[in-house]
Amino acid sequence: MEKHVSPAALTDAELILIDRYWRAANYLSVGQIYLLANPLLREPLQPEHIKPRLLGHWGTTPGLNFIYAHLNRLIRARDLDIIYMCGPGHGGPGMVANTYLEGIYSEIYPDISEDAEGLRKLFRQFSFPGGIPSHAAPETPGSIHEGGELGYALVHAYGAAFDNPDLIVACVIGDGEAETGPLAASWHSNKFLNPARDGAVLPILHLNGYKIANPTILGRTSDEDLYHLFEGYGYEPFFVDGHEPRDMHQQMAATFDQVFDRIREIQNEARNGKAPDLCPRWPMIVLRSPKGWTGPKEVDGKRVEGFWRAHQVPVSNCREDDSHRKILEDWMRGYDPEDLFGTDGRLKPELRALAPVGKRRMGANPHANGGLLRKELNVPDIRDYAVDIGKRGNAMVQSTEILGHYLRDTMKRNSEAANFRIFGPDETESNRLGSVFEVTDRVWMERIEPYDVHLSRDGRVMEVLSEHLCQGWLEGYLLTGRHGLFSCYEAFIHIIDSMFNQHAKWLKVTRELEWRKPISSLNYLLTSHVWRQDHNGFSHQDPGFVDLVANKKADIVRIYLPPDANTLLWVGDHCLRTYDRINVIVAGKQPEPQWLSMDEAVKHCEAGIGIWHWASNEDDTILPDLVMACAGDVPTMETLAAVDLLRKAIPELKIRTVNVVDLLALQSSDQHPHGLTDEAFDAIFTADKPVIFAYHGYPYLIHRLTYRRTNHRNIHVRGFIEEGTTTTPFDMAVLNELDRYHLAIEAIERVPGLKEKAGEALAAFRGKLAEHHDYVREYGEDMPEVRNWKWPTA
Template sequence: MPGQYIAQANPPPDPSLLSDDILKYATTLDTKNFLNEEELKSIDLFTRAADYIAAAMIFLNSNALLDKPITHDMIKPRLLGHWGTCPGLILIYAHLNRIIRNTGLDALYVVGPGHGAPAVLSCLWLEDSLSTFLPEYPRNREGLTRLISRFSVPGGFPSHINAETPGAIHEGGELGYALSVSFGAVMDNPHLVVACVIGDGEAETGPTAAAWHGYKYIDPAESGAVLPILHVNGFKISERTIFGVMDDKEITALFTGYGYQVRIVEDLENIHNDLAASLTWALSEIHTIQKAARSGSPIIKPRWPMLVLRTPKGWTGPKIINGEFIEGSFRSHQVPLPNAKTDAKELADLQKWLGSYGPNELFDEAGSPVEAILKIVPEDGKKLGMREESYKAYKPLLTPDWRKYTVAAGEQESCMKAIGRFLKEVVKENPKTFRIFSPDELVSNKLDAVLEETGRNFQWDIASRNQGGRVIEILSEHTCQGMLQGYTLTGRTGLFPSYEAFLGIIHTMMVQYSKFAKMAYETSWRQPCGSLNYLETSTWTRQEHNGFSHQNPSFIGAVLSLKPRFARVYLPPDANCFLSTISHCLRAKGYVNLMVGSKQPTTVWLDKEAADKHCIAGASVWKFASVDDGVDPDVVIVGVGVEMTFEVIAAAALLRKLVPALRVRVVNVTDLMVLSLGTAHPHALSEDAFETLFTKDRTVHFNYHGYPIELRGLLNGRGDGRVSIEGYNEEGTTTSPFDMMLCNHTSRFDVAIAAIRGGARFNPRVAVEAHEKESYIKHLAQKERDYIYANGKDHDDIFDTPKF
């Protein structure tokens, strides 16, 4: 009966079947006359109208409804846009509309080909979602003219889907992340289905290859579902795609191996019936899997459905121009008629192309879509462009009082152990709105207290299946990042702990997200969402056993390079300060928060009250380690980071014994952004505040956890001529922890020498013996290195708390 379909049983045939049998199973589906005549007409008109608008957006600056012949002056001066992917994206959008209208499905549409903005914007205008958020684009002649003429021009819509696009939670500028973002979006959203389109160019990326496994981390009892749609149109910018030259058997075998049920949609003569039946089948399979899990009898290793849509690149566009194939070739990727502004032949071809859609049949006199198009448009709350998950779904996180997890000053404690206990309670208080995305390093990073409250949500593992674990562990930083983005942008809060050296893998992903966040912040109708929270540990200072490859703090610089409004970098000096910091970051909205700390036990310098005040200030004088509480110093020595601060305090203690005449002020910086110049950052110290901490004229020496050039750039000239900086300088190997300090000139001996040199400029009593003391300290450093190389370890007491 048209409009109905009985889903195949899940699971599918035994994977040991021959590939020919698998192919038959995956591609056999009766699609003849699946749609009734009214639905078929409406979908056809919707796709024609959207295709027309998308093409017109690339070319026209006026004459939006082709009321008269196109002339050269009606063509935009710069032709920007990507036509090739648009017809496929529109086709899927139209069919999702039909299903949503008929069934009430709750869905989001995530588009990997980010340059497909004309496709999505045209559909948003047709369904009247655009005017809901942007009233200047009403569904009439005026709104259509503005949409078409203002696309990809200064002040108008960009050529990418971005945060200004209603319904969007993914930009797609850098390819590879649509699928992982989609999996993050459905976690803890049991009602939601995300239809995710992966272009066959994007499918060639490494991040996408890993993300196909994402459903293995989706518990169908508690979460929604992702329907991946691999759009195979055969070409990228100027070359064939890998998937474009794979036959049906190869593609089916590949994705069957991944664990999917595959349906290939490729009947171009009957495409609407084929796609409608296939989508209905896929949703039926999803329902079967979820129903079983939610009734307490989950299917063992369920095979989730996926679709492979084969359509020509640039379908419905120009066929041949100047003797070269356009439709179905790479030449349709961007602008099929690049010389339409000046070439009469291409202008005539454009007239023919746009006219082929029959705009007079699609829009009435007022410029509104004809009634038949609107028959597949869902109700307002269900429209793909109006889903609240995409723009106003933030659920504030409940955090316990961090003070309950502090330890007494003077004790030794691992920052990560302390916050692991805190996170255990965060998980307990937020069972549906908080997740940890970790590249298989939770235990290694000493956060395993979390596992006392929750498990790992790995559905292919019998031990954790259907248990609702809050921890996602997969050895793909890209997948963790994508899932974190999808989870965050749909209103929840996540945490990404990682080895310091390997967070750089997702550097550009983080930057892409920050650009989306910037545009979202500047878009009036988007409400704030949580922050991206990174926890960077297993740092270079304690990766001496793993060697040079594991020593890399460059992700700090990546965050520092972001727009200041969104960048936050914290280097808490001890466990108590770290507890205060993470509690703040998990509650904060709209930032990229990077927290850097040690997993090894280190001295706790501040009690909970002092830690609270210090973190609020972002930086302060540590009187207990300073001479005369830091008043009237000869030199200022500054620690930034756990181990760097320890060496600064050890240096202060050493100087008390060796150079008692030297007046030392010790400062700790926990919020790196306070060092920014003036108004460069919301947390930046004023010039007066900077001088109260670091004096007006005394030498200041920074012992910094990251690359010195980062800190110099952050200071931006502050303290010119009197500031010296040491930090990680790409020296390392498999050695001892203290030798790492010596290698990078960040040891207590290096700090003490810098302090003597600086103090000698202002204190004659220090100057008179500076050379002697400096030589002796160098001698102590060499003796320490000799001991390390002779014994294969540091002195047992090297990291004991310094005594003053």
């Protein structure tokens, strides 16, 4: 089991230099947390030199700096292409310090110059109003992962490595983060990494023993148990542990040498056709170092270094308490800043020479600013896949199957570029995208049996039954300059709600950073949706993800509800062409009526909202009596069926039918870039007529999007009201009062004066609801007139 490498990698001179560099990074990290002024301690620390609010995290930082310094050595010695994935949540001081030391920080932010004044500004800005966050945020060069919410560093690392054969992602995982569910699942990503065509991920489990106020599980786990745990995950673990810097430097250097030799050996075997049949056993490192390493041993008689009290601010009252300020000053002077920085405040030349140069600097690596590498996706013409609708509403087509054909050819067109993948939790075939398997397979690096279907080492479809992994892989893939699509059951996309939040926040900030170039949009296809989960039941029935999405900044998110295959083709094609967005497409996979020709679909989708004149019977010279609006495939079908009922029962009723594809176009133009002006909205929905709106999701979202509109008081929304079970498709609509009969009844009740004149129609529609109730419970299927309904043609 012994995996401690004999330390003999560094000469004395090399050891001294790398230790000085590490001390410089530690010094800058402490300075960022504490100091407003006097950055080089040219005078004794005074209260006014200390920040009034101390906001930052020290505990994990010295270990992160230690790893960074040793990766720099490997990059220079071997000319490696490495990015640094900082998993520990508050490692910002270290990441900023190291990118400043290597020079890229001042290149991007010239005001933070490489001199004493630049150091002062560097320290002042950290966790300070108008400055930068405490995380390795979008503002931090070299970062594609913000550690605000823990659990995603390793999955992001693997996403970055896919299809990047020369890239190595050094991923540091904090032992607090290692307790999260997503991180635990992420260890399995090695089963999807192909050494012949992908890059490599080096997981570095950084165990300092404590989280905020408690020991960590893996920090208290023995080396023997850790070895067996990670061996079981399919890794080859190496251990580095201790406290004394000289020994630790030698251990880390020797271990890195052996680990990187092993990575190259695995890749060379695979790329020379000598790869073993099974998934290679990639190396990983377990680094044990004290929490708050090199910081104060005690404060006020209480243990700090090597304990949870080092987690955030080890000595906290430096402005008011002279003894605390003395501890801070002794701590910082202990790094010997005169030995690290010249009189002008610049890092001394012999230390500057330790950092890589140009794009080999981890803060300047273009993979960590993926828009620099992004190439436009080569997509086919959607008209090649257009559905001939024939008699309107009569053809029954699985819309996502048609999109699957388009995705198949997109995959084929981009096979040489290797920059497009499809991600999903074991649902590609289920969601009717199976035609992609005509040109690729699911990637699978474990044993493949002769009877397995569509599994191969070279597959480009990523399937694993973890929405966290699918989301994280895709994020890492996009952030390093590629394209992708995430297909998921609608109800279970909620599993990654917080990951969506983090990515949306990242995009919002990067849009304000000129040096961060645009990346491809994160595209969701949500299918197997609420109205066609009648077979799985209530647990699978939830359309609420779009509500979360609608909370985000208007220029970041888009929500599309295409009603048929041709509109879905337009929407899917459009989303794959966009950048710096999160696009959510909700579309059913079951056979459904087809409403629009391709020409009509293009025109309708470009507008986002439109009147379907062919489904309306209003007089062009006067306003209609009623607007019947819909958004979503099943709501569209039920709305049109309701219009059909009303036109037959009350032919004199003038109805305008409106369909919404781009949901956020309902907002006003000053709230969303796609929003309609008030004049355009009123021209469609009228200023004073009743609007019966059948919506795919929870009704309140439509009210929220339209509350400022002139006619909002007359908009009556029907949608999912949290009623569901295992039942028939139409009964699902009836349970939630979204069906054609409820819509028709509401229309009659909302048009002034109509209820009194249409008593016979009301009674008939209510009678049909009662008849439906009895029929489905006796026969287990919907009534023939529901199952077989078609839009009437002239």
